[in-house]
Amino acid sequence: MSFQKTIPLYPHVAPAPGTPLVEKEVNSTLFSPLQVRGLTLQNRIAVSPMGIGASLVIIEATAVAPNARVSTGDSGLWKDSQIAPLKRVVDYIHSQGQKSGIQLCHSGPKGSMLPPWLAKGDPMVHFPLANEESGGWPNEVWAPSAICHGPGYPMPKEMGYKQIDLAVEHFASAARRAVEAGVHFIELHGAHGYLINAFLSPLTNRRTDEYGGSFENRTRFLFRVLKAVRDAIPSNIVLSMRISAVEWMEWSGQDCWTLAESIQLAKILPEAGVDILDVSSGGNHSDQKIDVHPYYQVDLANQIRQAIKADGVDLLIAAVGFIDNPAMAESVVRGDGVEVKQKTNGTTGDAERGKYEEPQADLVMVGRQFLRDAGFVLTAAKSLGVKVQWPLQYSKGK
Numbered sequence: 001m002s003f004q005k006t007i008p009l010y011p012h013v014a015p016a017p018g019t020p021l022v023e024k025e026v027n028s029t030l031f032s033p034l035q036v037r038g039l040t041l042q043n044r045i046a047v048s049p050m051g052i053g054a055s056l057v058i059i060e061a062t063a064v065a066p067n068a069r070v071s072t073g074d075s076g077l078w079k080d081s082q083i084a085p086l087k088r089v090v091d092y093i094h095s096q097g098q099k100s101g102i103q104l105c106h107s108g109p110k111g112s113m114l115p116p117w118l119a120k121g122d123p124m125v126h127f128p129l130a131n132e133e134s135g136g137w138p139n140e141v142w143a144p145s146a147i148c149h150g151p152g153y154p155m156p157k158e159m160g161y162k163q164i165d166l167a168v169e170h171f172a173s174a175a176r177r178a179v180e181a182g183v184h185f186i187e188l189h190g191a192h193g194y195l196i197n198a199f200l201s202p203l204t205n206r207r208t209d210e211y212g213g214s215f216e217n218r219t220r221f222l223f224r225v226l227k228a229v230r231d232a233i234p235s236n237i238v239l240s241m242r243i244s245a246v247e248w249m250e251w252s253g254q255d256c257w258t259l260a261e262s263i264q265l266a267k268i269l270p271e272a273g274v275d276i277l278d279v280s281s282g283g284n285h286s287d288q289k290i291d292v293h294p295y296y297q298v299d300l301a302n303q304i305r306q307a308i309k310a311d312g313v314d315l316l317i318a319a320v321g322f323i324d325n326p327a328m329a330e331s332v333v334r335g336d337g338v339e340v341k342q343k344t345n346g347t348t349g350d351a352e353r354g355k356y357e358e359p360q361a362d363l364v365m366v367g368r369q370f371l372r373d374a375g376f377v378l379t380a381a382k383s384l385g386v387k388v389q390w391p392l393q394y395s396k397g398k
Contacts, residue, residue: 016097017391018043018053018377028110029334031386034363036275039099042334045377048320048367049103053377057093061105061189064170067140068106072130073115085180091270101185102178106167108195109156112136129154144198144205146274150286164221166336167195172228179233183236186233188225188238192283196222197244201284202255215261223272229271237260240276245300248288259300265309270315278318278365279304297321298332319361324369326380327374335359
């Protein structure tokens, strides 16, 4: 694929920033290339949907319909007039020699909120509800079952077959528009309590029809979306799926989505044309109890990766969460015996995991660290002793 498109004042950079300049001297898996379908990433660092030199920049969760937004401030891709503005962003990413992606999302039961920075108190704890006067749609929030996400959230309506069919169509149409805008990577957001996740989880899916109950039924909506999206995009477009591997609700005794089900799902995703599984967790219940430590989500990715590799499943695994330093990022994709000690709540394994001799993931999705350090790739390269191409605009900072 060619990215040789130049934008005025932003000359094309070749090789792309973050590319090792002397590949044969590189002793770093983090800075080794990764091939996905027809796409070659020059390193294994991606800007998580929310920098300089990352091989893949993923545009923030983008709503597939007006009432699929999480908040009134969300980006959207539900009409053709939104293609051109998105293309401006994509063209700029490509002008720097990088690859672009987008995450498509339907909020499900967590819609009609105001942007989190308008919240009183901790915006990570509570989004303020957007009523109709403030541009919200509290009476047009839909979910698999009429179950409220938590205090301050609207009560969703249970989706009928018409709404389910429409949601599938919205995902496919948004994917088509994303391709028209020029992206080379599409991720479906199936985590954190949003619509796809709400269908997967027995916590939020109490349906008694063919979309509820068994694993096969609860995954039916997801596989309809995957088929519609894969059919709507060219075969060379990379398709990724983000999931919540666990819900951190095991303590409650309620039926919930489990790590075993995540592994079961991972083993059949390639049949639906999925190339990458982006492993996150939680976000589907306000009473979740997360055993937080630096590797709490990396370990989930590792367990899924081990299970699918044992069965010969061809699926790349992406790790996310608290990946904030070069040594950690390298250890995740390299598996060079770095010792990791951690606590456990019965979900993630032994109290001391010991040494990881194998890679825990194939690439890392980094979000917060790029907010702290937009030049994280350059920082990582320097720390790991890898000489990489710098962006031309920053070359005097070498």
